[in-house]
Amino acid sequence: MIPDWEASICQELGPEWRHAGVRAxxxxxxxxxxxxxxxxxxxxxxxxxxxxxxxTAGRGRLGRSFLSPPGTGLYMSILFAPxxxxxxxxxxxxxxxxxxxxxxxxxxxxxxIKWVNDLFVNGKKVCGILAERIGEGVIVGIGVxxxxxxxxxxxxxxxxxxxxxxxxxxxxxxxxxxxxLDGTKNLSDPAILNAYRARMALMGREIRYTQNGQEKNxxxxxxxxxxxxxxxxxxxxxxxxxxxxxxxxxxxAGRI
Ligand code: BTN
Numbered sequence: 001m002i003p004d005w006e007a008s009i010c011q012e013l014g015p016e017w018r019h020a021g022v023r024a025x026x027x028x029x030x031x032x033x034x035x036x037x038x039x040x041x042x043x044x045x046x047x048x049x050x051x052x053x054x055x056t057a058g059r060g061r062l063g064r065s066f067l068s069p070p071g072t073g074l075y076m077s078i079l080f081a082p083x084x085x086x087x088x089x090x091x092x093x094x095x096x097x098x099x100x101x102x103x104x105x106x107x108x109x110x111x112x113i114k115w116v117n118d119l120f121v122n123g124k125k126v127c128g129i130l131a132e133r134i135g136e137g138v139i140v141g142i143g144v145x146x147x148x149x150x151x152x153x154x155x156x157x158x159x160x161x162x163x164x165x166x167x168x169x170x171x172x173x174x175x176x177x178x179x180x181l182d183g184t185k186n187l188s189d190p191a192i193l194n195a196y197r198a199r200m201a202l203m204g205r206e207i208r209y210t211q212n213g214q215e216k217n218x219x220x221x222x223x224x225x226x227x228x229x230x231x232x233x234x235x236x237x238x239x240x241x242x243x244x245x246x247x248x249x250x251x252x253a254g255r256i
Contacts, residue, residue, distance in 0.1 A: 012174025089227025124161020
């Protein structure tokens, strides 16, 4: 356990979220997996915040792993019970906005969001988000690279980078959790989508995406109200709902 982190998280959550479960661990396999198993076993209930200094089996989107070495990052998951009509787009959008707000409040940095929910600073990915459904609940997992690991990121970490700012990671966890949980009270609040659009990195840019196994080019027009990415393609306008996009020939470095 990391008592300092737990105290910081509770302090940031404030009296309104006093009933939330909070735990911070030195090491775990995956905070998403831990919460999933604990919730399935009926050991915890929503809302619950689990943070860790290190993960031995951090999981990313599309079956990838997420590098989670000790002493450099923040790996956290939030279990919450969304309203029955909540769509997953609004949840991922809220998570990205919550992390941006926390980083903006605690540093001089202004992260950009690459659809759907990767956060970039100076062209490098500093945060990834993985939302998973569990019964009627949702677990939102957030990994933030605060410092560069000793020896740098391995090549398989792709465009990974770090915030490179001194900060109390427990406080960062608490700030993210509070912004996120506050937002869950009204997931259809247009202010959340506007905050997402204002930080969106791909507006007006040429991107590549894959559809039915085929790579296609498109121009980004904006973000639809349900979180889909509106693009202009050779076959006309389309709204992308899932998958991954990459910037066209320009690449990412120095652009977002
Ligand atoms: C991605 O970029 O593909 C998403 C990465 C999500 C990583 C976080 S770290 C905390 C939580 N636990 C996990 O195993 N994954 C998420």
